[in-house]
Each structure stands twice: as structure tokens, then as C-alpha cells.
Amino acid sequence: MIFTTLTFLLFLPTIFLLYWGARRRNLQNAILLCASYCFYGWWDYRLCALIFASSLVDYGVGLCLEKAESARLRRGLVILSLTCNLGLLGFFKYFNFFAESFAVLANSLGWQVDDVTMHIVLPVGISFYTFQTLSYTIDIYRGRVTPTRNLLEYLAFVSFFPQLVAGPIERARSLLPQFCASREFDYRLACEGSRRILWGFFLKMVVADNLGQIVGPVYAAPADYGGPMHLWAAFLFSWQVYFDFAAYSDIAIGTAQLFGFRLTRNFAYPFFAQTLGELWRRWHITLSTWFRDYVFRPLGGTLAPVGRRSLAIFLTFAISGLWHGAAWHFVIWGALHGLLLIPSMTRRSEGHVRRKDLPGGNGLLPGPAVVFRIFRTFSIFWIASVLFRAATLGDATLIYRTILGDLFNADSYHALGAAVSGSDAVTAGFLFAVIAVEWFGRGADFALQNLRGPRSARWLVYSGLFWLTLYFGAEQTGEFIYFQF
Amino acid sequence: MNLSISNSSRSILRYARDVALFTILQGIVGGFVLYHYPVGTNLYYASSSSKHQRLMDAPSPRMIFIGGSSMGFGLDSPMVREQLGYEPINMGLHGRLGATFMINEVKDHVRAGDVVILGLEIPLLAYQDRGLEMRFMLEHRRDAIRYLNWEQTRFLLDSTLIYLGGITRGAVRHLQGKPVDVGWVPPLTRNIFNEYGDVTLHRNMKQPVITQSVQKFHIDPGYQKKIRKLLQSFSSHCHERNARIFFTHSPVMSTHFEQTSEIFYEIDGWLRENISVQILNDPRDLAYPPECFFDTPYHLWGDAIFDRTQRLIDRLRPYLEEDGPETPSLPGNEVIIQSE
Numbered sequence: 133m134i135f136t137t138l139t140f141l142l143f144l145p146t147i148f149l150l151y152w153g154a155r156r157r158n159l160q161n162a163i164l165l166c167a168s169y170c171f172y173g174w175w176d177y178r179l180c181a182l183i184f185a186s187s188l189v190d191y192g193v194g195l196c197l198e199k200a201e202s203a204r205l206r207r208g209l210v211i212l213s214l215t216c217n218l219g220l221l222g223f224f225k226y227f228n229f230f231a232e233s234f235a236v237l238a239n240s241l242g243w244q245v246d247d248v249t250m251h252i253v254l255p256v257g258i259s260f261y262t263f264q265t266l267s268y269t270i271d272i273y274r275g276r277v278t279p280t281r282n283l284l285e286y287l288a289f290v291s292f293f294p295q296l297v298a299g300p301i302e303r304a305r306s307l308l309p310q311f312c313a314s315r316e317f318d319y320r321l322a323c324e325g326s327r328r329i330l331w332g333f334f335l336k337m338v339v340a341d342n343l344g345q346i347v348g349p350v351y352a353a354p355a356d357y358g359g360p361m362h363l364w365a366a367f368l369f370s371w372q373v374y375f376d377f378a379a380y381s382d383i384a385i386g387t388a389q390l391f392g393f394r395l396t397r398n399f400a401y402p403f404f405a406q407t408l409g410e411l412w413r414r415w416h417i418t419l420s421t422w423f424r425d426y427v428f429r430p431l432g433g434t435l436a437p438v439g440r441r442s443l444a445i446f447l448t449f450a451i452s453g454l455w456h457g458a459a460w461h462f463v464i465w466g467a468l469h470g471l472l473l474i475p476s477m478t479r480r481s482e483g484h485v486r487r488k489d490l491p492g493g494n495g496l497l498p499g500p501a502v503v504f505r506i507f508r509t510f511s512i513f514w515i516a517s518v519l520f521r522a523a524t525l526g527d528a529t530l531i532y533r534t535i536l537g538d539l540f541n542a543d544s545y546h547a548l549g550a551a552v553s554g555s556d557a558v559t560a561g562f563l564f565a566v567i568a569v570e571w572f573g574r575g576a577d578f579a580l581q582n583l584r585g586p587r588s589a590r591w592l593v594y595s596g597l598f599w600l601t602l603y604f605g606a607e608q609t610g611e612f613i614y615f616q617f
Numbered sequence: 618m619n620l621s622i623s624n625s626s627r628s629i630l631r632y633a634r635d636v637a638l639f640t641i642l643q644g645i646v647g648g649f650v651l652y653h654y655p656v657g658t659n660l661y662y663a664s665s666s667s668k669h670q671r672l673m674d675a676p677s678p679r680m681i682f683i684g685g686s687s688m689g690f691g692l693d694s695p696m697v698r699e700q701l702g703y704e705p706i707n708m709g710l711h712g713r714l715g716a717t718f719m720i721n722e723v724k725d726h727v728r729a730g731d732v733v734i735l736g737l738e739i740p741l742l743a744y745q746d747r748g749l750e751m752r753f754m755l756e757h758r759r760d761a762i763r764y765l766n767w768e769q770t771r772f773l774l775d776s777t778l779i780y781l782g783g784i785t786r787g788a789v790r791h792l793q794g795k796p797v798d799v800g801w802v803p804p805l806t807r808n809i810f811n812e813y814g815d816v817t818l819h820r821n822m823k824q825p826v827i828t829q830s831v832q833k834f835h836i837d838p839g840y841q842k843k844i845r846k847l848l849q850s851f852s853s854h855c856h857e858r859n860a861r862i863f864f865t866h867s868p869v870m871s872t873h874f875e876q877t878s879e880i881f882y883e884i885d886g887w888l889r890e891n892i893s894v895q896i897l898n899d900p901r902d903l904a905y906p907p908e909c910f911f912d913t914p915y916h917l918w919g920d921a922i923f924d925r926t927q928r929l930i931d932r933l934r935p936y937l938e939e940d941g942p943e944t945p946s947l948p949g950n951e952v953i954i955q956s957e
Contacts (some may be wrong), residue, residue, distance in 0.1 A: 138777035145636075152629050174771075253839075318627040326636070337778075591639065598643060603789070605782040607749070 133174035135383045138338050143171070148390055157314045159290045165390065168291035170296075172257070177334045179255045182220070187290040190214045190265040194279035197272045206273060213269040217262040224254055229458035248516040257297030259455060263422055265290055268304040277304045285311040298380050300418040301400040307393070315392035325389030325614065327389055327580045328372060330594060332382030334601045335375045339566050341606030342559040343372035346551075347521070354527050359538025360548040362518070362531045370510070370517045371563055382578055386403060401568075403534065404491035406505035408469070409476050419455075423448050434477075446470040446478050454518070461528050465519035472512060491574055562604065647781075653788040661805040662754040664710065665761065668814045671706050672726050679704045679728070682814075683719050684736030685712030687867040691917035693926040694813030696799045700930050701937060703732060707814030712915075713748040716741045716844060720851050721764035728794045729859040732937065734929075735848075735894065738867045738915065739877075742844055744837040744886050747772045766843075771772075807826055824918060836883065848892045863933065864888065865897045870914035874904035897932040 133140050147167040154160050173180045193213045201208045204554075238244075268290075271277040280286050295301075350365035357365070381398035388395045402414035412420055431444035446467060453466020453494050490497050492506060522528035538544040552560065556612045573579035583590055674680065678705035682688050688709025690702060697705045708723060716737050727733060740746060755761060765773070775827065809818035855862040866885070874881065881900040889896060908916075909921035917925055 134775065135907045136778065137775040138781075139771075139774045141778075221687070317625045317632070322628075323635070324630050324779055335826075594639070595643060595646070599646065599785065602778070602782045602785045605779060607779060607783065 133171045135380065135387075136333055137443055138463070139174070144387065144390070146301070147283050151391055152317055158284060160315065161311055164293070165284065165288040165291060168288065168293035168296060171293035172291065172296055173254050176253075182255055182258070183261055183291055183296075184287070186217065186220060186262060186265055187287050189213065190269050190290075191280075191286045192519050193269050193285060194272050195281065197269070198279045201278060209275045210269060213266065217266045221258060225260055226454075226458045233460075260299050260301055260475065261290055261296060263301050263419075264304075266424065267301075267422060268308075274316065277308070280308060280312065282312070292388070292393070294384040294391075294393075295395055298377070298384070299416075300381060300396045301422050302396060302418065306396060318392060321389045321392065321394075324581065325386040327583070327594070328382045328386030328389070328578055330597055330601075331578050331580045332379040334379075334597050335382065335566070335604035336379035339559075339562055340372050340376035342380060342604070343368045343375070343563065345606055346559060347372055347558050351521055351523065351527070354522070354531050354534070357534070358544030358547055359535040359541070360545050361551065362535050364548055364551065366518050366521070366531075367514055368373050368560075368563070369521045370514045371403075371567075373520070374399070374415075375566070398403050399579055400614065401491045401570060403510050403511050403513070404506055404574060406492070406502065407476055408473050408509055410491075411509055412469070412473070419452070423452050427451055441477070442474045445474050449473065459524070461519045461522055461525040465516055466520070466524070468516050469512075496572075556605070583615070626773045630865075638812065650785050650788045652783045652832070653791050655787070655791050656756050660753065660757075660807060661809070662710070662750065663807045664810050664814070665754050665758050667720065667807070667810065668710065669758065669761075671812075671814060672708065672723065673720040675706050676705045677704070677728055678702070678730045678732070678956075679706055680732045680734060681723055681727070682707045682734045682736055683723055684707060684709040684867060685714070685719075685738050685741060685915075686710060686816075686913075687738055687869075687915040687917070688736045689810070690819065690911065690915075691778050691813065691868045691922055691925050692815055692929075693922050694811070696923065696926045697930060701933065703788065705813045709736065709814065710754070711750045712741055713737050713746055713750040714754060715745065715751070715766075715769055717766045717769065717847060718751070718761070718764045720847060721766075722761065724854060725852060727855055727858050727860045729800070731855075731858075732933075733855055733860055733862045734933075735862065736867050739869075739881050739884050739900070740834055742843070742888070743880065745836055745840050747776075749776060749780055749783065752783075760848045770926050809817070816916075819916070819918060820922065822911070824910070825912050834877070834880065836880065837888050841887070848894065850894060852894050852957040861936070862894050863897050863936070864892070864894045865929055865932070866900045866903045868903045868905055868909075868915065868917045868921070869900075870907050870910050871904040872907060873914045874901070895936065902928065 133143060141531065147163065151160055151163050151167075151468070154163055169180045169183075172183060190213055197206055197209050200209060210510050218594040256422050260312040268277065272279050280289075285308065289304065289311050290303075292302075292311075347365050347369045350361060351369075354362070385395045385397070398417050400414040402411045405411035405414050428444050428448040431447060433444065434441065436444060447470070449470025450467040451461055453462045453464070453469075456462045456466065493502055495502075498506065518531050519525075519528045522531060568581050573582070578583045580593075583593065659884060680697060680701065682694075682705065686709060689711075690709070692705075692709070694705035694707050697703060708719065719737070721736075723733070738766055747769070751765070751769060755773075762770075781901070805816075806817075809816050811817045829952060852862050866881075869881075887901050888894075888950070903925065905917065905921050905925075909917055909919065911918035
């Protein structure tokens with residue numbers, strides 16, 4: 133089920149009433165579990181078997197880890213969990229990628245290898261829930277989490293529908309205790325959740341989907357467009373992917389709040405970051421911290437010598453790229469970010485702006501130096517985003533060549549001028565307006581969080597936002613971009 | 618403890634009251650919007666009612682053409698009527714109505730002696746394409762909802778917000794005194810069809826510039842399984858009712874065909890292997906040069922329409938001559954027969 137549909141808007145109040153109508157915690161968890169499997173099975177009911185099997189493995193491994201005393205057995209259990217989860221991910225997501233890459237490599241070495249790719253449909257959200265179950269097992273192994281004996285609580289934790297298919301990737305130590313505790317309805321939390329859902333709908337349907345309609349055709353036929361148009365499309369795509377994912381996170385967090393749950397913040401205005409390191413601390417926070425804790429630190433972490441630390445940064449980002457998509461252009465995208473991050477992350481003097489700090493400084497408007505640093509940081513993401521969005525590595529290369537080739541070609545700017553002054557103008561207007569709203573609202577978790585004033589005025593804003601979303605919503609709303617990962 | 622439960626209940630009631638009030642307020646605005654949304658009886662999809670009426674009323678012997686818009690735009694039914702002696706019914710409207718809808722709509726109305734020509738476009742046999750077209754058609758024919766399958770019904774529900782967006786925009790345009798349907802240039806209305814269901818208006822129009830890029834699609838095996846079941850069941854149904862059924866490929870722009878020919882032939886092979894329906898042509902036979910198309914790479918234009926129809930008639934004739942109707946039985950055929 134997709135958030136931005138009427139189906140979800142009917143589903144949500146139904147579950148809300150059933151959930152709060154049930155007084156007992158176990159019954160509430162059972163309702164959430166059923167709702168989550170319905171939500172997930174709306175794509176394809178067979179997917180439920182996959183998540184159930186994945187959950188059972190880690191539930192069992194968790195219990196065994198608690199009892200196991202020998203270090204060897206404990207290591208074996210973790211390896212079992214890793215094998216099952218990564219095996220599942222490897223088969224559904226990476227089988228064809230590795231098979232194709234192996235065939236290309238073997239054929240280039242002169243060995244004849246037949247194509248062994250299969251038609252495998254990638255189950256929605258598999259990258260997210262396998263990471264969540266993996267972290268559960270690893271955290272038990274490291275002694276940071278006590279395994280739950282209650283299967284219902286565990287299944288509800290893994291499949292919790294607001295964050296099931298695209299995160300935030302929750303750790304067991306933050307989300308699982310919430311399933312184990314009784315819940316009280318919190319009026320303020322629910323109101324904030326509702327506002328957050330409304331804002332998420334607006335960002336997705338009006339901003340991200342409309343940007344997607346401009347970006348899509350350019351990347352579908354890259355040879356038909358000139359360099360400036362490609363730069364424009366990459367610029368818009370950077371914002372599209374941000375608003376698309378931030379919108380998903382807002383709706384997910386808001387929905388969880390309606391049920392009395394608090395999920396981890398996933399975005400903290402990353403495009404107002406002044407360094408690439410800061411950008412990655414503000415972007416997809418739950419994934420970045422997952423990679424930090426389970427990949428970067430085991431590879432050496434910040435305390436390792438410079439050489440090893442650099443390699444750890446590079447590998448972590450390359451793997452993160454591969455997580456985003458089973459193709460070489462994703463790997464290169466990740467590796468490129470890793471390479472660009474190495475200088476700043478190996479310098480002790482790097483001014484560590486935390487994600488709690490106000491991005492872009494405390495001033496009402498940024499000074500010229502801040503503007504320059506924000507633009508420089510965003511530009512790196514912008515230029516690299518071609519690798520992220522292009523269908524193939526060949527397309528990405530073509531786009532970069534076209535951009536460079538048309539840099540001083542005046543004619544190629546005419547198409548861009550026509551596009552910007554024509555049909556793209558309204559969307560671009562919305563984009564810049566929302567960027568401004570985000571800038572002035574960057575002190576809050578989301579723009580509407582601190583909306584003050586009499587109730588009638590606030591409701592006028594909500595109603596306006598609702599009708600703006602319907603009126604300017606894209607005619608073809610798509611699935612959230614991160615569903616494909 | 619009791620006090621806590623009571624506070625929680627009060628909070629829920631307070632929240633429910635706020636949500637209900639907000640919903641009612643939006644409902645009032647929504648009612649105003651709906652009131653001003655003109656369901657145009659002259660829009661393209663309204664012709665679905667006329668086509669369905671003809672399907673029920675047309676006298677036997679009949680030739681029923683099933684397909685998407687390429688069938689609607691690319692067939693000349695009077696030629697079929699004159700040369701083969703069947704009463705043509707062109708059901709072709711839009712590909713996104715889906716193969717299931719197209720076939721289910723005709724299924725109950727197949728009669729003994731009918732000839733059914735399946736002209737489903739190749740993408741319709743490869744994957745489930747969806748859009749709001751079904752919504753627009755249902756505005757005029759609510760009863761047609763019974764022809765939808767589960768996936769389409771689910772899509773209808775899922776796409777309601779986008780549809781409501783369309784209604785809002787339509788109502789605002791209507792209040793501004795502007796035309797509601799701005800999607801097509803030139804505007805396609807119900808009046809562009811002839812009595813048999815063929816689109817005729819475009820034949821005398823200047824071609825718009827075709828901007829649609831090549832649609833690279835892949836085959837969804839799960840969907841294909843369903844389509845195989847659907848086609849086999851429909852084919853058996855036709856045979857049980859003593860109706861004959863044929864398959865014809867659809868016209869496509871040659872440049873598009875060249876870039877996707879592998880898929881065309883894969884599906885052609887799949888059809889020949891899996892479906893017990895006579896296939897009348899090869900996919901390449903229907904690949905016409907770009908100048909033969911109107912507004913999309915699937916909508917034939919000008920003389921190509923007559924060429925395509927003639928080729929179809931020529932392919933059909935040997936099968937129909939075995940036990941088809943007497944050709945001169947329809948008025949107006951004599952001249953054609955004599956000239957042949």
C-alpha cells in the first residue's frame with residue numbers, strides 16, 4: 133500500500149479506531165501486526181511469507197544467543213543470521229547483478245560463460261527490514277539489547293507498517309521497548325502526527341511527483357537532450373529524491389505518532405549542510421548510522437590510523453551505494469562520495485556540526501560565506517546525482533559527456549530557457565517556495581511543527597495545504613523512490 | 618488507573634472530534650467542487666456507452682474488433698462491411714482500459730456466427746499498464762465496473778486522490794469558463810467516431826508533432842500467466858457459442874518497432890505457443906513508416922488506415938469463405954463485389 137492513496141487514508145482511520153478501541157497491549161500489538169501484513173500484502177500477498185520467515189529466523193537466533201554461552205556458538209548464530217538475511221537480500225536484489233558482472237568479467241578473460249540471470253521481482257522494502265532484523269541480532273550479540281521472548285511483539289516490531297517499506301530503519305533498542313510498554317493516547321502527539329502526515333502528502337504529491345514528471349523524460353531518453361537540460365534535470369532530481377524520501381519519512385513518523393510510537397528522525401535539512409560530512413549526517417540518518425555502527429566501525433572507525441580509516445570510509449560508502457541499487461553506477465556513486473569525504477573525515481580539525489545544530493547557522497538569512505559553502509556542498513550531491521538517477525552507467529557517461537560538450541554551446545541553452553519559462557515554471561516556483569519554507573522552519577523537525585496562532589488560522593493553513601495538494605498534485609503519482617531500494 | 622483510562626478516552630474523543638470536524642469542512646468544500654465539475658457527455662470516453670450499445674444491438678452476422686486506441690484509430694469498418702458482409706463493431710477505445718476489461722465487456726455479448734478479432738496491442742500482452750482512463754470511462758458508464766479485475770479495482774481505489782485532483786482542476790477551469798478537458802490536441806470528443814466505432818475525424822486533420830519517445834517495456838511473467846488464462850477462457854467461450862476468433866497484431870511506427878522488435882516477436886511466439894487462436898499476421902506486417910501516424914506511434918492516419926484494413930480483410934477472407942455469410946447480403950455491397 134502506498135501512503136499517498138485513498139486506500140491508505142481509509143486504512144489508517146480504520147486501524148486507528150480498532151487499535152485505540154482495544155485496551156490491552158497484546159491486542160493492540162496483534163492489530164498492528166495484522167494491519168502491517170495487510171499493508172505489505174497489498175502489493176503481493178506472497179511477500180508476507182518472506183517477511184514472516186525473515187522475522188522468525190532472527191527471533192529464534194535472538195533467543196538462542198541469550199542462552200548460548202560459548203563464544204564460538206554465539207559467533208555461529210550471528211553468522212547464521214547474517215547468512216539468512218544477506219542471503220535473502222543477495223538472492224532477490226543482487227543475484228542478477230553478480231551473475232551479469234561475473235559473466236562480463238569471465239568473457240573478458242576469454243572464458244565462455246552463459247548468461248544465467250533470472251527474472252526476480254524485488255520485494256518492496258526488503259533492504260529496510262533485513263537491516264532492521266540484522267541489527268537486532270547483532271545488538272543482542274554485542275550485549276546491547278535483550279532479546280524479546282514475546283513473538284507477537286517481535287513480529288509487530290519488524291513489520292510495523294509506517295516504517296516497513298522505506299524506513300526509518302529502527303534499532304531494536306529504540307522501537308522494541310515501545311511495543312513492550314502499554315500506550316496512552318497523547319492528543320498533542322497525535323495532532324503533531326496529523327500535521328506531519330499532511331506536510332508529507334504535500335511534499336510528495338506537489339513537489340516530488342511534479343519534479344519527477346520533468347526529470348523522468350530526460351533520463352528516459354538522455355540522448356535527446358542537451359547539456360544544460362541535463363544539468364537542470366539533475367538539479368531537480370536532487371530535490372526530488374530529497375523531498376520524496378523526506379515526505380515518506382514525515383508520513384511514516386506522523387503515522388507512528390498516531391499510534392503512540394516515536395520513530396527516529398530521518399532527515400535534518402541535509403541540503404543546508406556546509407560540508408559533505410555534515411550532509412551525510414543529516415541525510416537518511418537511520419541508514420547512515422546503521423552503516424556507521426555495523427560497517428564503518430568494524431572496518432576501523434574514526435580511531436583507526438589514517439590509511440585504514442580512509443579505506444573504511446571508502447568501502448562503507450561503496451557498500452552503501454550498492455545497497456541503493458544493484459548496478460555499477462550506484463556503486464560508483466557511493467564510492468565517489470566516499471572518496472570526496474576522505475579528506476574531511478581524516479582531518480581532526482573538521483568542525484563537527486551535529487545534526488541537532490541549526491543547519492546554515494543561526495542567522496535569519498545566511499551570509500555570503502555560508503551560501504557559498506552550502507552551494508558547494510549541494511553541487512557535489514547535484515553533479516553526482518546523475519550516477520544515481522541514470523538507468524545505466526552508459527547513460528550516466530553520456531550525460532556527463534553531453535554536459536561538458538554543451539558547456540559553451542549557446543544553442544543548447546535555448547531548450548533549457550523554454551523549459552524553465554514554460555511548463556516547468558510552476559513546479560520550479562513550488563520548489564523554491566518550499567526551500568524557503570524549509571529554511572525558515574529549519575529549527576523544527578518539519579516545517580509545520582511550530583505553527584502558531586489561533587485555531588481558525590491554523591486550520592485555514594491546513595485546509596489550504598490540503599486543497600493545494602489535490603489541485604497541484606501530479607497527475608501521475610509514483611511509488612516513493614526509495615521503495616526500489 | 619481508572620482516571621488515566623478516562624483521560625486517554627477523553628483525549629481520543631477530542632482528537633476524533635477535531636478530525637471529524639476538519640473532514641466535514643473539507644467535505645463541504647469538496648461538495649462545492651463536485652457540484653461544479655462538469656461530467657462532459659461529449660468527451661472521448663463517453664463513446665464507450667455508444668460502443669457498448671452497438672455491441673448489444675447490432676444485427677448478426679457481426680465482426681467484433683477488440684483492442685485499444687490503435688484499433689479505434691486504425692480501422693475502416695465500412696470497408697469490412699462492404700467486402701466481407703459482416704456488421705462491424707469497433708470496440709477500440711484506449712489501451713489503458715486493459716485487456717481484461719476489453720474482453721470481459723464483449724464476452725457476454727458474443728453470439729453464434731460472430732467473428733471476433735482480437736487486436737490487443739503488444740504492451741497489453743506484456744504488462745499491466747494503468748492510468749486514469751478507466752476512471753474517466755466510468756464517469757459515463759458506472760455499470761462497467763463489473764468488467765474490472767481485482768488489480769484494476771485496487772488501482773481505482775489507489776488512484777482516487779489523483780482523480781479527485783483532476784476533478785478539482787476541472788471544477789476550477791469550469792468556474793473560470795475554460796474547457797475542462799485540456800489533455801489532447803486536437804480535442805478528442807465523442808463526436809469523432811462513426812456509427813461503427815471508428816475514429817474518423819483525424820483522417821482529415823493535419824498531423825500534430827509526435828513527441829512520444831520509444832516505450833521500452835519488459836514482459837511481466839506473472840501478468841502473462843493471467844493473460845494466457847484470460848485469452849484461453851475467452852477463446853473457449855467463443856467456440857462454445859459458435860463464434861470464430863482471430864488475432865491480429867496492431868499498427869506501430871516502424872522506428873518504435875525496430876527498437877522493441879525482440880519483445881514483439883517474443884510475445885508473438887508466446888501467443889502462437891499458448892493460445893489456440895488463429896494469428897492473422899506477423900508483427901512486422903503492421904510496422905508503418907512514421908508519416909503514416911497521427912498523434913502517437915500507434916494511431917494510424919490517412920491512407921495507411923485503408924491499407925491496414927485491406928490487409929486485414931485479405932488475411933481474413935480465406936478463413937471466412939469456408940463458412941462465412943453471403944457477402945452480398947448487406948445493402949451497398951454490389952458495386953464493390955462487381956468491381957472485384
